[in-house]
Amino acid sequence: MKTILVTGGAGFIGSHTTLELLNAGYNVVVMDNLRNSKEEALRRVEDLTGKSVTFHKVDLLDVEGMTRLFTEYSFDGVIHFAGLKAVGESVENPLLYYQNNLIGTINLCDVMGKASVKNMVFSSSATVYGDPQTNPIPEDSPVTFVNPYGFTKLNIEYMLRDLQRAEPEWNIASLRYFNPVGAHKSGEIGEDPSGIPNNLMPFITQVAVGKREKLNVFGGDYPTPDGTAIRDYIHVVDLSVGHLKALEKLETDPGMVTYNLGTGKGSSVLDLIKAFEKATGIEINYEITDRRPGDAVQCYADPTKAENELGWRAERDLETMCRDAWNWQKKNPDGFPSDRV
Ligand code: NAD
Numbered sequence: 001m002k003t004i005l006v007t008g009g010a011g012f013i014g015s016h017t018t019l020e021l022l023n024a025g026y027n028v029v030v031m032d033n034l035r036n037s038k039e040e041a042l043r044r045v046e047d048l049t050g051k052s053v054t055f056h057k058v059d060l061l062d063v064e065g066m067t068r069l070f071t072e073y074s075f076d077g078v079i080h081f082a083g084l085k086a087v088g089e090s091v092e093n094p095l096l097y098y099q100n101n102l103i104g105t106i107n108l109c110d111v112m113g114k115a116s117v118k119n120m121v122f123s124s125s126a127t128v129y130g131d132p133q134t135n136p137i138p139e140d141s142p143v144t145f146v147n148p149y150g151f152t153k154l155n156i157e158y159m160l161r162d163l164q165r166a167e168p169e170w171n172i173a174s175l176r177y178f179n180p181v182g183a184h185k186s187g188e189i190g191e192d193p194s195g196i197p198n199n200l201m202p203f204i205t206q207v208a209v210g211k212r213e214k215l216n217v218f219g220g221d222y223p224t225p226d227g228t229a230i231r232d233y234i235h236v237v238d239l240s241v242g243h244l245k246a247l248e249k250l251e252t253d254p255g256m257v258t259y260n261l262g263t264g265k266g267s268s269v270l271d272l273i274k275a276f277e278k279a280t281g282i283e284i285n286y287e288i289t290d291r292r293p294g295d296a297v298q299c300y301a302d303p304t305k306a307e308n309e310l311g312w313r314a315e316r317d318l319e320t321m322c323r324d325a326w327n328w329q330k331k332n333p334d335g336f337p338s339d340r341v
Pocket residue numbers: 007008009010011012013014031032033034035036037058059060061080081082083084085100104123124125126177178179180
C-alpha cells in the first residue's frame with residue numbers, strides 16, 4: 001500500500017483529497033500547522049471513510065519536525081497543499097507569504113531530497129495567468145503575477161522546474177486550479193473561511209444562511225454578456241480526483257509537468273447566483289457595486305491537456321457545486337467546531 005504525505009491536509013482541498021486517497025486505498029499522513037483549518041475536518045474524513053488518517057501538527061518552517069516525519073515514514077510521494085492563500089493579506093503582509101509559501105516549500109523540497117522522496121504534486125493556481133488576454137487558457141499561455149500570493153505560486157513553479165532540471169530523478173506535477181467550490185456531498189466537510197469570506201461561493205452561502213445581509217457583486221460593467229466577471233468554478237471533489245490522477249502520472253516518470261484543473265466552462269457572477277437560487281430555492285440578496293481592484297475580466301481553463309494526459313475531466317456541474325456548498329453551510333452554519341484541547 002502506498003503512503004502519501006499530504007501537507008495542508010486539514011484544509012479545504014486537502015481534506016477532500018485525503019478522503020479520496022483513503023477511499024482509493026492509500027495510506028495518508030497529514031502534516032498541517034492548523035493555521036487555517038481544524039483537526040475536526042480529519043476526524044470527519046475518518047468517519048466518512050471508516051479509515052484512519054495519521055495527523056502531525058508540523059509547520060513547513062520547522063525543518064527538524066519535517067525531518068522527523070520523513071524518518072518515521074517511508075513516503076511514496078507528497079501532495080503539497082500547505083500555504084497561505086488570501087490575496088489581500090499577501091498585499092498587506094508580503095514577507096509572511098514569502099516566508100510561509102516560498103521558504104516553506106524550499107524547506108519541504110530540501111527535506112524530501114535528503115530522504116530521497118522525489119515525487120511531488122504541487123498546488124499552483126490560475127492566478128499565474130493574471131488577467132489573461134485569451135480564453136480558454138492553455139498551459140503554455142503567458143504567466144505573470146499581480147500580488148505577493150501570485151508571486152509565490154509562480155516562483156515556486158520556477159523553483160520546482162529548476163530543481164527537476166538539476167536533478168532529473170524528481171517527478172513533479174504542478175496543478176493550476178481554477179476556482180474550487182462545493183463540498184463533499186455528505187455536507188460533513190467543506191470550506192470554512194475565517195471572518196468575512198473573500199471568495200464568492202462562501203459569501204453566497206453565508207447570505208443564504210442569514211449570516212450576511214447581502215452580496216456585493218464586484219463590477220457590472222465588464223465586457224462580458226451580463227457585465228459581471230467570468231470564472232471557471234470547479235467542484236472540489238473533481239479537483240481532488242485530479243490529484244490522484246496526477247499521482248498516477250508521477251509513476252510514469254514524467255519529469256516536470258503542469259496541468260490546468262478546470263472545467264473549461266466560464267460562468268459569470270450572475271450565472272453562479274442564478275444556479276445557486278435554482279439548486280436551493282433560496283433567493284440571494286445582491287447589489288452590483290464597483291469592481292474589485294486587481295480582478296481579471298474572465299478566466300477559464302483549456303483542460304484538454306489534463307484530459308489527454310491524465311484521463312481526468314471535471315464531471316460535476318454548477319448546480320451540483322451550489323447544492324453541495326449549501327448542504328455543507330446549512331449543516332455547519334458556523335463551520336467546524338473548535339478543536340478539543
Ligand atoms: P486552506 O487554507 O483551506 O488549506 C491550506 C492548509 O495549509 C491549511 O490547513 C493551513 O493550516 C495549512 N498551512 C498553511 N501554512 C502552513 C505551514 N507553514 N505549515 C503547515 N501547514 C500550513 O486552502 P485550500 O483552499 O485548501 O488551498 C490549498 C492549496 O491550494 C493552497 O496552496 C492554495 O494556495 C492553493 N489554491 C487554492 C485555491 C482556492 O481558491 N481555494 C485556488 C488555487 C490554488
